[in-house]
Amino acid sequence: MTTTTLSEEPSLTSRAADRPAVQDWVPGVLQLRDAWFPVAHVTDVHETVSRRQVHSQPYYLWRAKGDLHASEHRPDIAAAKRLPSTAFTMGTGDYPVMERYGYVWVWYGNPEKADESLVPDVPFLPREGGLPWYTRGTLRFDCCSALSLENLLDLTHADFLHANVVGDEYSEDDRIEVQSTSETVTMIRHCKSKSVAPIMRWVGGVRAKYQDVRAVIHVHVRNSVAIAYGRYTPGFHVPLFHPCVPESQDRCRLNFAMNTTAAPGPFRILMPRAAYIVGPQDNIMVGPQSARYAEPADRRDLHSRFDGAGTRYRFLMQQIARRQQQGDFSFGADPGRDVRELLGMPVL
Known part of the structure; x- marks a missing residue:
């Protein structure tokens, strides 16, 4: 939608x-x-x-x-x-x-x-x-913020790059949904009977072999801010604030916060620390791509159905930039709107 x-x-x-x-x-x-x-x-x-x-x-x-x-x-x-x-x-x-x-x-x-x-x-x-203190930290990526956010907007990349933390690609069913406004783009992934996340087995006490997963990444295009929410059943909710501050064309800063305070220990303490495993894995991939990503090319940009959110992200960035070039800096949608239902959080 x-x-x-x-x-x-x-x-x-x-x-x-x-x-x-x-x-x-x-x-x-x-x-x-x-x-x-x-x-x-x-x-x-x-x-x-x-x-x-x-x-x-x-x-x-x-x-x-x-x-x-x-x-x-x-x-x-x-x-x-x-x-x-x-x-x-x-x-x-x-x-x-x-x-x-x-x-x-x-x-x-x-x-x-x-x-x-x-x-x-x-x-x-x-x-x-x-x-x-254990819920927050800082990482840096050797790429522009746009590349880092496009990487995040493909939630399926985690199955291959971060399988040692969040689990591999095997599941009975895997559905992708993309939503957007004039300021945001959201990817929602529904997995049925997905391989259980190793970190939940190791430090969270989840003994099942499979779990159902609803994962959401919600990106505010103008702010370079990503809001992520994972709901694992059986397992725990993993809420992550992931801002990719654009320091320069080849560098962005991630001051992350993962509110795992409702989860049992030691998972609530160790899960945010997993960012220091996942972050370098991402940087190994996006860093070498940064120079090519920032240059126009005649080569056709091939993509799959899982890249729909990233394609929408590029379109929205260009659309906002054109409006600003014409002198219109207004917001086309309310960035402060309540997103609990979109994320899949309990709404009291």
Whole structure:
């Protein structure tokens, strides 16, 4: 099912030089603006200045008397304060910044449009943060965020690349469903009698040989944010917040959070640590592809039915980029909408 609802809000006008170029599929060019990015865990930002970046735009983060700050320039270097500021801060040097779900979110785009309601809904993370240390971590990928997200949007890749953690490709039935709005794309996978995930057998006490699986990956295109939810029967629910912050054309940062606090131990502690097994496996695959992925080619792009979500993702990125090039930076769908039912979470 595809729903595309275009907003009737006034367009944001800007100079042509500030608008993203739109051409054939070159991910590094499609730097979509007016979006919140979760650039750091709140526990990683202190009085000492730390640096992050979004599409190579620098963000310096620190706290002063408990208050959170984000600037284009280092506050502890006098010479840096005299540097010119860009349109990303309206010449003030200070970015819109906020805390939610245990993350520091910064605004990339026109600061006058920084609306907190545009933060994606992540229903399994506490709004005020506070999850235990073992649920979160940080990884980096040697590729642009778009390639990392396309990899995620094919949920079947896990059967081959991460079989030692989540199980192999064998099941009685395997169905794929793709949904999208003008801002998001979702892949839902239903597996019947799939080989049980090894990690659930080893540390979760699941003794069955097979389990039914409903896995969802829900991607906010403009934010480069993925929200994943796995429901394993018998087994446990695995909720994963997977933001692929686009640091540069060849690098993205994953500040992940996996809320396994409702699962029994030791699974609830060890499952999030499996990210340090799965992440390097992904990077081994996407890293060497990055250079080819970012260049236009005459070769036909062949794909299977499992690539429908990735194909839709590319289309949405180009569609939003064209709207922004025409001066329309509005959101065509509500990014903060409740997605519990879509994810397959219990709705109380």
